[in-house]
Amino acid sequence: MMSTAHTAQTAAAPPRLVYDDQCGFCTWSVELALRHGEFEPVGFSELSPDQRARLPESYDRCMHLLTDDAAYSCGAAAERTIELALPATRPLFGALRQVPGYARFREGLYRWIGDRRTIWGRYRSASPPASR
Template identity: 65%
Template sequence: MATPRLVYDDDCGFCKWCVRIAVRHGEFEPVGFGELSPDQRARLPGNYESCMHLLTDEAVYSCGEALERVVARFGPGWRAAVNVARRVPGWSTLRERGYRFVADRRSIWGRIRSCETV
């Protein structure tokens, strides 16, 4: 299986910082929006610039689900925590709302944590 591609907003310092953490703790190939190949872009939803995505050989995961799957790949403890969270009633709604809350305030979070490169 190919290394999963973590697609992110490469104009966002906070996004780069988040991807840097993901690459440090898991095995991902970071791909900025500006670096997408035509084949990669074709696999993404039309509004792909609204959130992060995880591209695997089998599927495309977007927004909160992408983040959940990234964290689950950090190791056994993280995977166990994600599995517990998935059992919480309404988890997918909570996950997406949480993701949106953070993503919609990237400029604010970027003042706290940001970097120039992944």
């Protein structure tokens, strides 16, 4: 009788979208990402100590994307989320990252939108998005 070694294959955890779960626009944005990609939503109020340790001190100023090997914040998190949810955008973002000043522009645009989130989210629900 031949012995067969079985190796357990573990699927990588889906990236965690960390967001302000009291913000209607933020919640709507996460719901949109969940419709197009595989993410685990984690509201600020639900952060574990380990998750919080991976975030910057002023984590409550923007969204974050936590993967197994990286943590993205603000505009970089939004960009990476779009890339993961809509893979066809990867060449576009790859090209944009080659443009001098793009990262500064991306972060400025993120901040401009974030500073107006009450306007964008005026008619959005503040209920947390459902996990897949």
